[in-house]
Amino acid sequence: MIRLEGLTKTYGSFTAVDAIDLDIPKGGLFGLLGPNGAGKTSSLRMIAGIMRPDGGRVLIDGFDVVDDPYRAKARMGYIPDRPFVYEKLTGRELLRFCAALYGQEGPEIEERIVELLHLWDLDRWGDELVETYSHGMRQKLIISSALVHRPRALVIDEPMVGLDPKAARLLKDLLIAFAESGGTALISTHTLEFAEALCDRLAVINEGKIVAYGTMDELRGSAESKDKGLEEIFLKLTGGETQAELMRVLAG
Amino acid sequence: MTVDARSFAAPDPIPAWRAVVELLRPKLLGALGRSAKGRTIGTRIPVLAGSAFLAFLFLFIVGTKLLNALREVPEVGPLLASKLLGLALLLFLGILLLSNLIAALSSFFLSKDLGLIHEAPVDWLGVYGARLIETLGASSWMVLLMLTPVVAVYHAVYDGDLIFFGLAIISLIPYLLIPAALGSAITLVLVRVFPARRTRDILAFVSVIAGALLVVGLRVLRPERLVNPEGFRNLVDFLAVLRGPSSPWLPSEWMAQTLVGYLDGAFDPFWLWLLWSTAAASVATGAVLHRQLYPQCYTRAQEGAESGQRGERLWDAFGVMLRPLGLVRRELVLKDARIFFRDATQWSQLLVLGVLLFVYVYNIRVLPIQTSETLSRFLVSMVVFLNLALAGFILAAVAARFVFPAYSLEGRTLWLLRSSPLNPDTFVWSKYWSGAIPILVLALALTVLTNWILGVTPAIMALSVVSIVTLTLALVAQALAWGVTLPKFETANAAQIPTSVGGMLFMLTSLVSLAAVIGGQFWAMRGYVWSGLPWRETRDPSGTELLLAFGITLTITALFGFFPYQVAKRRVAEGAR
Numbered sequence: 062m063i064r065l066e067g068l069t070k071t072y073g074s075f076t077a078v079d080a081i082d083l084d085i086p087k088g089g090l091f092g093l094l095g096p097n098g099a100g101k102t103s104s105l106r107m108i109a110g111i112m113r114p115d116g117g118r119v120l121i122d123g124f125d126v127v128d129d130p131y132r133a134k135a136r137m138g139y140i141p142d143r144p145f146v147y148e149k150l151t152g153r154e155l156l157r158f159c160a161a162l163y164g165q166e167g168p169e170i171e172e173r174i175v176e177l178l179h180l181w182d183l184d185r186w187g188d189e190l191v192e193t194y195s196h197g198m199r200q201k202l203i204i205s206s207a208l209v210h211r212p213r214a215l216v217i218d219e220p221m222v223g224l225d226p227k228a229a230r231l232l233k234d235l236l237i238a239f240a241e242s243g244g245t246a247l248i249s250t251h252t253l254e255f256a257e258a259l260c261d262r263l264a265v266i267n268e269g270k271i272v273a274y275g276t277m278d279e280l281r282g283s284a285e286s287k288d289k290g291l292e293e294i295f296l297k298l299t300g301g302e303t304q305a306e307l308m309r310v311l312a313g
Numbered sequence: 314m315t316v317d318a319r320s321f322a323a324p325d326p327i328p329a330w331r332a333v334v335e336l337l338r339p340k341l342l343g344a345l346g347r348s349a350k351g352r353t354i355g356t357r358i359p360v361l362a363g364s365a366f367l368a369f370l371f372l373f374i375v376g377t378k379l380l381n382a383l384r385e386v387p388e389v390g391p392l393l394a395s396k397l398l399g400l401a402l403l404l405f406l407g408i409l410l411l412s413n414l415i416a417a418l419s420s421f422f423l424s425k426d427l428g429l430i431h432e433a434p435v436d437w438l439g440v441y442g443a444r445l446i447e448t449l450g451a452s453s454w455m456v457l458l459m460l461t462p463v464v465a466v467y468h469a470v471y472d473g474d475l476i477f478f479g480l481a482i483i484s485l486i487p488y489l490l491i492p493a494a495l496g497s498a499i500t501l502v503l504v505r506v507f508p509a510r511r512t513r514d515i516l517a518f519v520s521v522i523a524g525a526l527l528v529v530g531l532r533v534l535r536p537e538r539l540v541n542p543e544g545f546r547n548l549v550d551f552l553a554v555l556r557g558p559s560s561p562w563l564p565s566e567w568m569a570q571t572l573v574g575y576l577d578g579a580f581d582p583f584w585l586w587l588l589w590s591t592a593a594a595s596v597a598t599g600a601v602l603h604r605q606l607y608p609q610c611y612t613r614a615q616e617g618a619e620s621g622q623r624g625e626r627l628w629d630a631f632g633v634m635l636r637p638l639g640l641v642r643r644e645l646v647l648k649d650a651r652i653f654f655r656d657a658t659q660w661s662q663l664l665v666l667g668v669l670l671f672v673y674v675y676n677i678r679v680l681p682i683q684t685s686e687t688l689s690r691f692l693v694s695m696v697v698f699l700n701l702a703l704a705g706f707i708l709a710a711v712a713a714r715f716v717f718p719a720y721s722l723e724g725r726t727l728w729l730l731r732s733s734p735l736n737p738d739t740f741v742w743s744k745y746w747s748g749a750i751p752i753l754v755l756a757l758a759l760t761v762l763t764n765w766i767l768g769v770t771p772a773i774m775a776l777s778v779v780s781i782v783t784l785t786l787a788l789v790a791q792a793l794a795w796g797v798t799l800p801k802f803e804t805a806n807a808a809q810i811p812t813s814v815g816g817m818l819f820m821l822t823s824l825v826s827l828a829a830v831i832g833g834q835f836w837a838m839r840g841y842v843w844s845g846l847p848w849r850e851t852r853d854p855s856g857t858e859l860l861l862a863f864g865i866t867l868t869i870t871a872l873f874g875f876f877p878y879q880v881a882k883r884r885v886a887e888g889a890r
Contacts (some may be wrong), residue, residue, distance in 0.1 A: 162641060
């Protein structure tokens, strides 16, 4: 469903994403893990068609995001890590606008908007301006905006930021249901428990390169960390701080 | 695992004066850092410095001539010169108070670093001092720039010495400090009553209304009549008004008295003492109010804007009107319109436009072109061309204010459009027409009204209308192209975006296109224009002249409109790299 071929992004002399190849099949949840600055957000922004790659290509359901952006993007919903939306629109107006960008309107969309607002407990906020929303409410609204046109693939950057425990649980259930109905989600996250509990397959990205890829068992194998949790595997693969170093920092 | 708790022991809070220094340091470093960027030094600093120097020179020359002329007027000359300084300082004081109100709102309540500052053990007086200086700096630099030539003019005309400059600086500090302290205190009280965002809207509205009233007031007074001897009929009353201080309770008068008193050899330190004691009292009162009210007000500023949306039916009706545009275009236009009319800092600019239209039409109406029967035909023709030039310039300024920032304002929300299957051409189309239609309405109102007042022939009216319509379409395309090519995403305030390099380049190209259209038209119609002179035989424009004028106008505006529009489409399609 989502295929990356030699995907590359450079900022000046710094290579943020270094010729990544990745094939994410239809149906299921795929986790993208990596330390800060590893190239996760750049990759996701290229997949979503926000940023052009300097090399390689992104295919969504067989359609190239650069060469055939309309058909590729029509199949996708994107949830960014920072919820910047139009402050002077109401929640309902924003969802209606997003649906229109995908060529959808009418009673079915109005019903869908009501359904999504209700799902996130935003019923009474639907006609308020987004500028009055809290961070978590904005995040819920953005998740709704990515779902309003019923996409086949979701590209999500840090989905749990700002969500309360109830909303976080709801998002997990929603993503599971999305995958069960044949949808594909690519999720970039730092919440390792979330990734471990939810994702069928994972990739670890470090310094712009994929350093490990597969199911949890396959990752354990590549990190030579039998019976270890995702946190240990992640730290081993990405060269995390040792306990001694942490102690030294804390003790001043 | 044990961690020595002593290593986390908090140090004593730093004294207030040091807190002020530390809090201002990042702002100064930030400003210096911005200036140090190669691109900034390469273009903006020399452009701004050059413009400032030219403006200073222009104001200095004009001001010196004016002041010299005023001083030479028998009896009232010296009084008028003194009064003029008082009036200029009074005007600046009004500007200072308004801009301090708005700047204080930003530095005390809306600035993003406030959370970081409030969680740190910083003395309240330090926060007040630092934010007051920041407010003062943000709102006073422009007035300072305008005051410099004024002081230089008085120094030159009155043969002042170096002490005069020292006195100017000593009186300027409290003159700037008083409105900063008062503005901050008023903002504090306003935020106590309204939420911060609502206060910002109210202040934006009040500033625009105040500016608009000032412009209308000045114009309707018709200062040009002062040069007419009939204006001095009541000389005794006039002198009586001039001799008394015009606003003895205001710092502007105190500063004027300090400076003019010194230049006249009658320096009275009382005025200086009044300035400094009032400044000290204002800052002390501001500090007390800050201590008492600020914690509650800051908490209140975190609340959202007023809830509840009105006018839903109007938007629905507008949506129905836009149905022929198709779904995506309709929603893009609706979105832009909603954002515009819900943001007081944006829609209040329409009031400025209204004032502009009024003053412009009023100026044309009071033009003395009908006084000379023999010359009026020629003058009307010339005014028609001048009218087109001025109207074109106004439209360029309006496009700079409303169309140029359109793309930059999408800024942090561009991800939403770029990740959707939105055709970039559709996006450019909606931005273009959202800007072009309202400006076209203004352009037509300006041209038709003024030409009707001038009593032009139907052929000239048609030529003017076609010219202004095609020129508007070309100007909007240029504004959009420059806005897309050199966007300013980091600025949230739409009013600041046109002051960027891209904004200046747009004004430059718009002036070139304007000059090309008017020059071409004048060349085509020159035979007709000269026929209006008293010693020539008067005639109507010939068919060839009109055809040539139409042809030139359409060709030039098509070139200046088509290519920029294509550039805008290409730049948006390329997206961020």
